[in-house]
Amino acid sequence: MELGLTGKSVLITGASSGIGRATARLFAAEGARVALTYRVNKDGAQSAVAEIEQAGGTAMATQYDLADPASITAAVDSVIAAYGSVDVLVANASPWSGPHIPFRAFEDVPVAEWQSQLREELDGAFHTVQAVLPSMKARGWGRLVFISAASVRSGIPGEEAFIASKAGLNAFSRTLASETGKSGILSVVVSPGATSTETTRRALPPQVMSHVAASAATGRISTPEEVARAIVFMGSEANGNITGTIIEVTGGT
Ligand SMILES: NC(=O)c1ccc[n+]([C@@H]2O[C@H](COP(=O)([O-])OP(=O)(O)OC[C@H]3O[C@@H](n4cnc5c(N)ncnc54)[C@H](O)[C@@H]3O)[C@@H](O)[C@H]2O)c1
Numbered sequence: 001m002e003l004g005l006t007g008k009s010v011l012i013t014g015a016s017s018g019i020g021r022a023t024a025r026l027f028a029a030e031g032a033r034v035a036l037t038y039r040v041n042k043d044g045a046q047s048a049v050a051e052i053e054q055a056g057g058t059a060m061a062t063q064y065d066l067a068d069p070a071s072i073t074a075a076v077d078s079v080i081a082a083y084g085s086v087d088v089l090v091a092n093a094s095p096w097s098g099p100h101i102p103f104r105a106f107e108d109v110p111v112a113e114w115q116s117q118l119r120e121e122l123d124g125a126f127h128t129v130q131a132v133l134p135s136m137k138a139r140g141w142g143r144l145v146f147i148s149a150a151s152v153r154s155g156i157p158g159e160e161a162f163i164a165s166k167a168g169l170n171a172f173s174r175t176l177a178s179e180t181g182k183s184g185i186l187s188v189v190v191s192p193g194a195t196s197t198e199t200t201r202r203a204l205p206p207q208v209m210s211h212v213a214a215s216a217a218t219g220r221i222s223t224p225e226e227v228a229r230a231i232v233f234m235g236s237e238a239n240g241n242i243t244g245t246i247i248e249v250t251g252g253t
């Protein structure tokens with residue numbers, strides 16, 4: 001199947017590691033020109049760029065902080081200056097680094113964590129979409145792919161801030177789909193379940209990881225590449241009319 005990604009400009013936030021990095025590699029392998037953002041891990045982003053270029057792809061790295069609207073605008077401007085447009089946005093960056101183990105009570109969640117999680121996840125998405133939409137509307141084509149979390153369905157004890165922020169992202173994407181569909185812009189959420197990224201391995205002790213894997217229909221958690229394949233399809237021409245919905249990559253939880 002032809003994905004129609006040759007020459008498309010794809011901005012992937014939080015791409016120096018994990019799902020974002022795997023997604024950047026896969027978009028580039030399909031002929032897209034990719035822009036990877038990093039907040040502090042410049043070396044990680046540059047090594048991902050080098051890896052993609054060695055494989056014959058086109059990539060650049062740019063600084064971007066969900067908590068800093070000026071850095072978001074500057075990052076999008078730098079991609080438009082280099083590639084002429086942003087055709088696909090993958091809003092993947094997220095401040096959360098996994099659940100607190102052992103689980104904590106909601107009363108123990110600091111208000112500062114609640115505020116910063118909501119602000120970075122939702123305000124960050126707000127500013128990023130405002131920055132990329134004019135370029136998409138001007139071309140009458142665009143794909144917005146938001147990376148949420150399948151745990152929005154069940155919740156995670158003590159992680160109310162993370163879950164509420166991802167639920168907000170789901171609603172944001174649904175509303176954008178209604179507003180932008182007739183302009184040729186599709187908006188989709190990809191919701192991973194537990195995925196074997198470094199962040200997950202750091203956050204979850206092996207016995208918790210085994211329990212999570214056993215609870216999936218397939219008996220295992222996803223790889224970053226499996227999540228990336230769903231993201232790349234949703235962000236492609238081959239996705240002709242899927243919008244306003246949530247695609248889960250969970251192994252059936
Ligand atoms: N790995 C999982 O099990 C899992 C499960 C559900 C959802 N997700 C979601 O998938 C996405 C990728 O997660 P991952 O597992 O690859 O983790 P990751 O830690 O490798 O990726 C998250 C990225 O976001 C960046 N980031 C954090 N705070 C930022 C900020 N303020 N500004 C800009 N960038 C910032 C980090 O630097 C990192 O590159 C996230 O949105 C995460 O919530 C992951």
